[in-house]
Amino acid sequence: MLDRRQALRLALAAGLLPASARAQTGPGWRATRPVRLVVPFAPGGSNDIVGRIIADTVGQILGQPIVVENRAGAGSMIGAEHVARSAPDGYTVLINSAHAAVPAIVARVPYNTVTDFAGVAVAGFSPHVLVVNPQLPVRTAQELIALLRANPGKYNLSTAGRGSGAHIAAELFRAVTKVDVEVIHYRGGGPSVAALVANESQLGCPTMASSIGQVRGGSLRALAVLAEQRSSALPDVPSAVEAGIPEVVFEEFFPIVAPAATPAPVLDALGAAFRTAIQQNAAKLTEMAGVTPRAGYETPEQVMALVREGVERYTAILRAAGVQPE
Incomplete structure (x- = not known):
């Protein structure tokens, strides 16, 4: 099995790492035990599928297994709170496409969606x-x-x-x-x-x-x-525009986050590993899950900025629909 330095060196040689990750391939944090990827929903959902597609590759890069752990309940809040309260040591991360949606519809969330987490990567959009x-x-x-x-x-x-x-x-x-x-x-x-x-x-x-x-x-x-154009994953299905409901365009994104106090070297290593895994599995993510990776989320700040924008957008959608948080 490749250790982290070997894997990153190979990825660099293949041109698979984005510029920000390539600049961080020197000595840094290295996993010494399995990393848990918490999915805050039951098995078989989108987060579970996406997480399992990339988990093996991330594990190969880090030199330790990525264990996908389902902690379902309360519209993803049980799993998300568990990660927010976990030790910020790099061994517990969260993938949650509902992360930005929860505060738009739940009045008392037991954690802060933005400030209690640090960005790692974005697996894609769907x-x-x-x-x-x-x-x-x-x-x-x-x-x-x-x-x-x-x-x-x-x-x-x-x-x-x-x-x-x-x-x-x-x-x-x-x-x-x-x-x-x-x-x-x-x-x-x-x-x-x-x-x-x-x-x-x-x-x-x-x-x-x-x-x-x-x-x-x-x-x-x-x-x-529910997109402006057809998806290559379901090419025979009309877009929302073609179906006569152009106002019903809605896509989700898959942020991967860690506890807020996770040290920068740990976030750098996790981010580089997850981004490389996402790029290497891009075709599989699209074919199996209809998820398309996008560039532009190479830093923790960029990931959390996307989450913050999602909270604002989802809140606006629900308030326009007359839905108030409960």
Whole structure:
């Protein structure tokens, strides 16, 4: 197994590290035991899928295994609080696409989303998808809207939990289309998609990562990718613009963060390892999860700036939809 210096040297030679990471390949922090990557949702959701795609590569670079640990509950707050209160030693990190969404919808969050964490990397960005159970007699977004308006309160809409990206996407869809549906919150993306497949809920706006397999397999019907353009991961599914709901454009991002007091050398090493792993697995992230990595998040400050902007945007969406924090 490669140790961290060997792996970074090979990555540097292959041109895989961004400039900021290449400047930090000298002596620094080195992991001496496994690193836990906390996923604050049940297995099978988007964060779980993305985390597991990159975990092995990160482990090879650091020279220690990356253990994916699911700590589901309270719309990701249980897992996030655990990481915020963990020792800032580099051995506990969090991947949480709902991280910026929680304070927009929860009145009393037991940690500060920005100041209690330090940025490590951003695994990528992914649009949500408007999906229905195939038993629902609709094949377009406009047919779905018409059916829901004709049957107020009859159908259930599943989310990955209160405050999740799927919840915010759902509220945006409800506000724009003015439909009356019952919102049902599940404990993560995996359970919410399972409920859609089982027809416990008839529609939802899950992440592409948590639903792409079911869409491709035919157990869910995708009516629109909630983006301005089609996704190469689901090329036959119309964009929100093409589907006639251009105001319902919503994508999530996957920040990877550590406890706030984590020393700079530790963040440098973790950041370089995660960014390299993300770049090396970019094609797999897009193909398997519909997640597209983007440049521009090479420092802890850039990662946390994205989180801060997300809090502001999600809050604006929910307030416009008439949703107040509880």
